[in-house]
Amino acid sequence: MKVLAQYTKEELAALKAETQKRYDAFAAKGLAIDMSRGKPGSDQLDISNFVLDNLDTYKAENGFDCRNYGLLPGIDECRRLFADILGMDMKNVIACGSSSLNLMFDYIAQCYTHGAGGAPWGRLDKVKFIAVVPGYDRHFAIGSYFGFEYINVPILADGPDMDRIEELIKDEAVKGMFCVPKYSNPDGITYSDAVVERLAKMKPAAKDFRVIWDNAYCVHDLTDDGDELKNIFDEAKKYGNEDIFVIFTSTSKITFPGAGVSCVAASDNNVAAIMKRLTLQTISYDKVNQLRHARAFKDIAGIKEHMKLHAAILRPKFRCVLDILEKELGGLGVASWAKPNGGYFISLNVDGGSAKKAGELCRQAGLVLTGVGATFPGGIDPDDRNIRIAPTFPPVAELALAAELLCIAVKLVCLENAGA
Amino acid sequence: MKVLAQYTKEELAALKAETQKRYDAFAAKGLAIDMSRGKPGSDQLDISNFVLDNLDTYKAENGFDCRNYGLLPGIDECRRLFADILGMDMKNVIACGSSSLNLMFDYIAQCYTHGAGGAPWGRLDKVKFIAVVPGYDRHFAIGSYFGFEYINVPILADGPDMDRIEELIKDEAVKGMFCVPKYSNPDGITYSDAVVERLAKMKPAAKDFRVIWDNAYCVHDLTDDGDELKNIFDEAKKYGNEDIFVIFTSTSKITFPGAGVSCVAASDNNVAAIMKRLTLQTISYDKVNQLRHARAFKDIAGIKEHMKLHAAILRPKFRCVLDILEKELGGLGVASWAKPNGGYFISLNVDGGSAKKAGELCRQAGLVLTGVGATFPGGIDPDDRNIRIAPTFPPVAELALAAELLCIAVKLVCLENAGA
Numbered sequence: 001m002k003v004l005a006q007y008t009k010e011e012l013a014a015l016k017a018e019t020q021k022r023y024d025a026f027a028a029k030g031l032a033i034d035m036s037r038g039k040p041g042s043d044q045l046d047i048s049n050f051v052l053d054n055l056d057t058y059k060a061e062n063g064f065d066c067r068n069y070g071l072l073p074g075i076d077e078c079r080r081l082f083a084d085i086l087g088m089d090m091k092n093v094i095a096c097g098s099s100s101l102n103l104m105f106d107y108i109a110q111c112y113t114h115g116a117g118g119a120p121w122g123r124l125d126k127v128k129f130i131a132v133v134p135g136y137d138r139h140f141a142i143g144s145y146f147g148f149e150y151i152n153v154p155i156l157a158d159g160p161d162m163d164r165i166e167e168l169i170k171d172e173a174v175k176g177m178f179c180v181p182k183y184s185n186p187d188g189i190t191y192s193d194a195v196v197e198r199l200a201k202m203k204p205a206a207k208d209f210r211v212i213w214d215n216a217y218c219v220h221d222l223t224d225d226g227d228e229l230k231n232i233f234d235e236a237k238k239y240g241n242e243d244i245f246v247i248f249t250s251t252s253k254i255t256f257p258g259a260g261v262s263c264v265a266a267s268d269n270n271v272a273a274i275m276k277r278l279t280l281q282t283i284s285y286d287k288v289n290q291l292r293h294a295r296a297f298k299d300i301a302g303i304k305e306h307m308k309l310h311a312a313i314l315r316p317k318f319r320c321v322l323d324i325l326e327k328e329l330g331g332l333g334v335a336s337w338a339k340p341n342g343g344y345f346i347s348l349n350v351d352g353g354s355a356k357k358a359g360e361l362c363r364q365a366g367l368v369l370t371g372v373g374a375t376f377p378g379g380i381d382p383d384d385r386n387i388r389i390a391p392t393f394p395p396v397a398e399l400a401l402a403a404e405l406l407c408i409a410v411k412l413v414c415l416e417n418a419g420a
Numbered sequence: 421m422k423v424l425a426q427y428t429k430e431e432l433a434a435l436k437a438e439t440q441k442r443y444d445a446f447a448a449k450g451l452a453i454d455m456s457r458g459k460p461g462s463d464q465l466d467i468s469n470f471v472l473d474n475l476d477t478y479k480a481e482n483g484f485d486c487r488n489y490g491l492l493p494g495i496d497e498c499r500r501l502f503a504d505i506l507g508m509d510m511k512n513v514i515a516c517g518s519s520s521l522n523l524m525f526d527y528i529a530q531c532y533t534h535g536a537g538g539a540p541w542g543r544l545d546k547v548k549f550i551a552v553v554p555g556y557d558r559h560f561a562i563g564s565y566f567g568f569e570y571i572n573v574p575i576l577a578d579g580p581d582m583d584r585i586e587e588l589i590k591d592e593a594v595k596g597m598f599c600v601p602k603y604s605n606p607d608g609i610t611y612s613d614a615v616v617e618r619l620a621k622m623k624p625a626a627k628d629f630r631v632i633w634d635n636a637y638c639v640h641d642l643t644d645d646g647d648e649l650k651n652i653f654d655e656a657k658k659y660g661n662e663d664i665f666v667i668f669t670s671t672s673k674i675t676f677p678g679a680g681v682s683c684v685a686a687s688d689n690n691v692a693a694i695m696k697r698l699t700l701q702t703i704s705y706d707k708v709n710q711l712r713h714a715r716a717f718k719d720i721a722g723i724k725e726h727m728k729l730h731a732a733i734l735r736p737k738f739r740c741v742l743d744i745l746e747k748e749l750g751g752l753g754v755a756s757w758a759k760p761n762g763g764y765f766i767s768l769n770v771d772g773g774s775a776k777k778a779g780e781l782c783r784q785a786g787l788v789l790t791g792v793g794a795t796f797p798g799g800i801d802p803d804d805r806n807i808r809i810a811p812t813f814p815p816v817a818e819l820a821l822a823a824e825l826l827c828i829a830v831k832l833v834c835l836e837n838a839g840a
Contacts, residue, residue, distance in 0.1 A: 037489065039488055039489045039490075040488065042485055042488070045478075045485065045487045045488060048487075049478075052474065052475070052478075052708065053474060054472065054473060054474055055472070058465075058469075065462055065465065066678060066679070067465045067468075067676040067677070067678055067679055068459055068460065068462070068465060068676070068677050068678055069457065069459045069672075069677040069678055070459075070678070097517050097518065097706070098517065098705065098706045099702040099703065099704075099705075101701070101702055101703060102701050102702040105700060105701040105702070106701075109529055109533065112533060113529065113532060113533065113542065113566065114565075122533060122542055138700070138703075141700045142700055145534075145697070145700050146533065252489075256487040256488070256708065257487070257488050257489040257703065257704075258486060258487055258488055258489055258490070258703075258704050258705070258706060258707045258708065259486070259487055259706045259707065259708035259709065277565070280525060280558070280561045280562055280565050281519075281521070281522050281525040281526075282519040282521055282522040282525070283519065283521060283558075283677065283678075284519075284677075284678050285518065285519075285678070286517070286518045286678060286679045286706065286709070287678045287679065288472065288676065288678065288679035289679065289706070289709070
């Protein structure tokens with residue numbers, strides 16, 4: 001197979017005509033497909049319905065009535081479940097409400113108004129944050145809300161470019177970064193042991209440097225032999241760096257995105273600082289929902305069994321998209337993509353600054369993608385190349401249409417770039 | 421009956437001996453009663469268990485799947501329920517998670533980091549807040565966390581001292597206040613129409629003045645003819661002041677303190693400003709729990725019926741404490757208290773700077789009260805007179821013991837003050 005750059009003028013024209021015809025046929029269908037957000041399909045939600053079944057008691061294992069005020073750090077059985085998932089001690093885990101994003105926002109807000117051991121970040125002339133790109137739009141949006149200046153650092157095949165990071169953290173104004181260390185959003189990359197080790201032993205100039213370690217996809221393997229992520233907290237402790245990493249996860253994509261349980265896990269110092277704020281912010285989280293989750297799964301083994309059911313639903317969806325990408329764009333030399341072993345996304349990189357235009361062609365034909373550019377701070381992808389594909393929500397049949405349309409759009413733009 | 425001040429030396433000595441004897445007998449009992457927090461008893465929680473029953477559908481009335489991400493402002497049926505409770509339009513209500521305190525904290529944090537139309541409060545040299553005293557410790561704690569300076573304004577029989585407030589708001593540094601306008605915490609006072617009107621037409625020097633209107637006890641009557649609170653939002657609109665009032669309530673004491681639903685209700689401008697932050701802070705709240713609540717009660721009539729069950733449980737508890745206060749302290753001229761028509765507290769004011777000492781005597785005999793002083797900013801009651809009684813949690817039998825012990829302790833301290 002020839003790459004597009006080797007096509008003759010006539011071959012380009014012929015492929016253009018054929019592709020345009022296919023696009024027009026799609027446009028005529030009046031599709032309305034949403035592939036924009038990483039949310040589970042309703043078949044995935046259904047497998048967790050048992051979690052919502054009536055409880056036979058509202059008492060936690062320590063006898064505490066979950067319906068009433070109190071137990072701000074969460075019930076033990078739920079904290080222990082998260083501790084097992086994250087490989088941490090229960091004392092370092094606070095079980096909270098349904099949203100880990102909320103916990104991350106609040107933690108950054110806390111650093112902004114009250115600091116992380118040093119001066120409140122809001123009192124500083126400038127706060128810089130490292131943006132691992134492509135990344136998660138909602139992470140970037142939090143820093144932007146608080147006026148942080150982002151410095152892009154590319155993610156490589158085994159995690160963020162550590163050479164670049166080690167250089168950047170020599171600047172005291174660089175205060176932190178967000179990481180999705182397992183099945184990164186959107187590339188599905190799991191940080192290698194070497195990257196985790198280099199992160200763990202960082203010596204940032206800023207004594208209050210913080211890494212928001214968003215382990216959103218910690219148990220979200222697509223196959224039985226998913227990626228292994230080295231335990232950042234254990235590793236950081238070796239270097240006295242455990243205060244740098246603040247760890248988050250949730251059951252949003254284990255049970256329900258709208259009605260799960262989240263947690264923050266951190267060093268003794270950080271837990272104390274977080275609890276100091278939490279004590280003022282709320283009296284306690286929804287412990288009945290914590291009890292539902294702890295009782296439904298009991299332990300990490302219960303969680304892992306459950307995740308196999310998700311994998312069985314998601315595998316065909318990921319395969320569908322990947323097969324179509326390969327069939328339509330493979331070998332053309334115009335785009336590349338990763339084949340993740342888990343997580344919620346496929347990341348498509350299009351050559352020649354064509355992503356926005358391809359996204360617009362999709363929109364015009366009835367397919368909503370994640371806003372092209374959204375995987376970069378401020379929505380600006382300097383190379384205009386990254387498209388995040390979220391294959392989990394649409395049914396496979398719709399997904400096949402969506403993936404084909406996306407490939408056609410990409411091909412059209414690349415053909416134009418090639419002079420067709 | 422003679423007031424204590426008219427007692428002869430001998431009468432004082434006799435009453436002192438008798439009271440000391442009673443106290444010693446109590447101390448010997450080894451009591452362990454917690455009357456510190458305004459939380460429902462487990463019999464109250466039980467009457468709401470039906471709310472947690474399995475739902476036959478997870479679809480909201482508009483067809484939205486409550487288990488998934490989305491619908492950040494909450495499901496319509498839940499927003500409408502709160503709108504009815506508060507007498508507002510659904511469009512001005514956002515239904516959220518379990519904690520209204522969290523919403524208040526976050527709103528103040530928003531003003532601190534991003535302002536309320538003007539400069540962020542955190543950028544100002546000084547932010548002053550009016551503290552209506554006695555009041556709710558957790559309100560005061562939020563302002564203290566953000567470094568606000570409190571100015572005490574006493575609550576009178578019909579609400580806060582409006583003369584004083586109208587004077588204070590001439591200072592541009594005075595940015596706001598917290599109000600519990602119905603069955604105030606701890607006095608159980610409902611603001612009169614005249615007070616609500618004066619608040620509604622305030623002209624504060626600060627253009628970004630905000631009143632946190634914590635309507636926590638909006639439907640929490642103890643009798644069928646509870647107090648009526650004038651609608652602050654309607655009233656404020658008459659004066660173009662609707663941006664001043666940000667209104668909060670929750671089902672914490674309708675269903676479950678740990679597992680209910682809360683809301684914030686405000687003007688179009690304020691809702692837009694709040695949504696701007698919320699969009700970054702979370703993807704959506706627990707809509708399954710919103711659905712449980714909306715389906716369980718359907719409308720305001722359903723809520724009111726339910727509140728009668730709470731009242732039936734709480735009335736004997738309030739009566740028990742009030743009867744003992746009257747029997748033990750009535751006519752002695754050393755203490756006063758209100759007889760609230762609803763809410764969660766009885767407020768006892770002890771003459772002669774004796775509250776802390778009385779609280780300490782209670783503690784030594786096994787009764788935990790709300791920290792004496794906690795009803796004032798910084799925990800400092802300048803007259804050392806206010807004791808908050810929270811009669812809802814202990815069973816009536818315990819409550820009778822607790823109230824008697826409290827009265828004995830107060831009497832002992834007042835007898836000492838009288839020279840006995």
